[in-house]
Amino acid sequence: MPTELTQDAALQRARSYWWAALMVVIPLPFVILPVTGADWLNVAPGDAFPGGARFTIMSFIAAGSLAMLGMFARNQAYKSNWQGDVVTPGGYARGNLYFFAAIVLGAVGIALAGVKVGYPAPSFAAAPVYFGLLLLSKPNGKPMQPHPPAHIEPGVKDKP
Secondary structure (H helix, E strand, O other): OOOOOOHHHHHHHHHHHHHHHHHHHOOHHHHHHHHHOOHHHOOOHHHOOOOHHHHHHHHHHHHHHHHHHHHHHHHHHHHHOEEOOEEOHHHHHHHHHHHHHHHHHHHHHHHHHHHHHOOOHHHHHHHHHHHHHHHHOOOOOHHHOOOOOOOOOOOOOOOO
16 A cells, blocks of 8 residues: 555545445345344244354454454554654555454454354344444544644643
């Protein structure tokens, strides 16, 4: 990924990654349900899926871990592309790519695990979590904009 991007081009690229992640995360549970079949809905509650609660909890742990790993990777990309008090446009685009790729990887991983065991409930449960993360992290370009420290009022000089 070239580092000679302009701020507008980096923001557009990051938003395209965001849209692509949304287009995978939103419909994924509804694609998985027909693949796994609806037989698990017609079985008695105790016999529906032995270990279903454990599988759901483990899915959430994996999903949360991947989301945190994606945030960490994004912050590391920002840190390695820091100049002055801003992130370079190339680092901004690369960091968002890492984060959104981790989100998509988590959503697809949970869906594939649900298909493998024939129990799609974790995919339905994780989709709102990932969707919420995506909504909260829509690229806005602020890391590429210089800003004064929060503890200093504009126009007031630091005291020695």
